[in-house]
Amino acid sequence: MGYEPNGKHLIAGEWVSGRTTFRSQPVTGEGTGFCEGGPDEVDRAARAAEDAFAAYGWTGRATRATFLETIAEEIDARGDDITRLGSSETGLPEARLQAERGRTVGQLRLFADHIRDGAYLDRRHDAAMPDRQPLPRPDLKMVQRPVGPVAVFGASNFPLAFSTAGGDTASALAAGCPVIVKGHPAHPATGEIVADAISAAIARCGMPPGTFSLVQGTGHDLGGALVRHPLITAVGFTGSLGAGRALFDLCAARPVPIPFFGELGSVNPVFVMPAALARRGADLGAGWAGSLTMGVGQFCTNPGIVVAPEGPGLDAFEKAAVDALMPLEACAMLTDGIAAAFRHGAAEVGSVKGVQDLLGRSSAHRNAAPALYKVDAETWLANDVLAEEVFGPLGILVVASGPDHMLHVARSLQGQLTATLQMDDADTDIARPFVPVLERKAGRILVNGFPTGVEVADAMVHGGPYPASTNFGATSVGTLAIRRFLRPVCYQNVASPLLPDDLRP
Incomplete structure (x- = not known):
């Protein structure tokens, strides 16, 4: 029969019931009752995490690496049930969930290899100089150390890769920090079975x-109780700008403020250079449409804005995009709330004077049909609502008079996760001024690609200036993500028996 959810919280190895419940709302099948957590459950979990940190924070890197690999094994062992539950809850295709599981376990194994290597610790040693004049120098050793218990908020759009055992959890555990996850109510059964896998690995x-x-x-009170708990030392979050900013403010308002690593999404602009547009406008339009609608547009790296110069190449781009999008049927979104927010956002975009609706389609209930709009650059610059993320398959084609006009649009952007240049070799001189502008606007700059694929690798940056994320110096994807949950500690004249293992000879 396979795994059936018990609807309880997992706190320090025990499945714990609550006083109240909420019901899941799957795309297919009947909903299941799940316990509703609150301050009591948070306090119990936080105290257990603090107790665990006294041991887990001082485990060796090889031990933690084996633990991460064991989590991956336990997740894979539940693969069929994870796919079944995840597909029922989210409506995501089985193939997508299988690929996301592969990404999740691959990330855990990558982090295991990374911490075994030890380079991430940035160890430094300034040997004592007792005879230095006019003053001697003490012996100084520095290493990165884990910060303590970390709170992680699961994401709606990635039930595996950005949720219970996703990037935030994996990087915190790799750093040596215990983790408390607030499961996302869009996929509580998926969250529970992954938690069961982690518990088995423990x-x-x-x-x-x-x-x-x-x-x-489901309630805001649970999230607030988690980030305000005095034993929580950092927070990882993937979600909307509104929810993320509210939690960020709570973290800053604590008697002892803590870092909030929030990835909040963006419109991920694509700038199409003139030569590329003239030579392959139709191909680019079709490619953009495919990226825009991947996963019903429910990616934080969804390329929602295209900026291109007017002319025949743009006409070909537009026609190809319309031809690709028009036959697509409305598909189920992750939650009723996300679908309602998509309809609201599309209505706001369409109501701006000067915006042309190229598809003329509408969405209803939990479904979303692709939406495509066209507007001149001056109107786009004059209406802030057009620069706001609409989570889902909505794209805006921004028409500029030429490259200088496009550069003006680039300078007006807020922080982004990504920015893309579509260009040919003949566009190099025109594209060059865009790079210093876009590197101040985005965490990742692409050339001749689309941003919806985020590689889990050493060099990846998934973050950017606010409002794309709340900490522009961090990434939530890739091995650098581990550094978020570490802090440098200097040991002065400390004898070897008292040093952390990573500093001993």
Whole structure:
């Protein structure tokens, strides 16, 4: 029969019931009751995490690496059930969920290899100079150390890669920090079975039970209680700008403020240079349409804005995009709330004077049909609503008079996760001024591609200036993500027996 959810919280190795429940709202099948967490569950999980940190924070890198690999094994062992539950809850195709599971376990294994290597610790040693004049120098050793218990908020659009055992959890555990996950109510059963896998890995590896907990719930009070708890030392979040900013403000308002690593999304502009547009406008239009509608547009790197110069090449781009989007049927979105927000956003865009609706289609209920709009650059610059993310398959074609006009649009942008240049060799001189502008606007700059694929690798940056993320010096994807949950500590004249293992000879 396979795994059936128990609807409870996982706190320090025990499945715990709550006083109230909420019901899941799957795309297919009947909903299931899940316990609603609150301050009591948060406090229990946080205390267990603090107790676990006394041991887990001082485990060796090889031990933690084996633990991460064991989590990956346990997730794979539940692969069929994870796919079944995830597809039912989210409506995502089975192939997509299988690929996302591969990404999730691959990330855990990559992080295991990375911490075994040890280079991420940035170890430094200034040897003592007792005879230095006019003053001697003490012996100084520095290493990165884990910060303590970390709160992680699961994402709606990635039930595996950005949720229970996703990037934030994996990087915090790799750093040596216990984790408390607030499960996303869009996929509580998927969150529970992944938590079960982590719990099994904890038992197999002999880790402290409080190393990981999952608390489920729908209300804002649960999230607020989690980020305000005095034992939480950092927060990882992937979600909307409104929710992320509210939690960010709570973290800053604490008696002891803590870092909030929020990835909040963006419109991910694509700038099409003149020669590329003239030579392959139709191909670019079709390619953009495919990227725009991938996963019903529910990616934080969805390329929602295209900026291009007017002319025949743009006409070919537009026709190809319309031809690609028009036959596509409306598809189910992750939640009713996301679908309603998409309809609201599309209506706001369409109501701006000067905006042309190129498809003339509408969405209803939990479904979303692609939406495509066209506007001149001056109107786009004059209406801030057009620069706001609409989560879903909505694109805006911004028509500029030429490259200088396009550069003006680039300078007006807020922080983005990505920015893309579509160009040919003949566009090099025209494109060159865009690079210093876009590198101040985005965490990742692409040439001749589309941003919806985020490679899990050492060099990847998934973050950017606000409002794309709340910490422009961090990434939530790639091995650099581990550094978010570490802080440098200097040890002066400390004898070897008292040093962390990573600083001993």
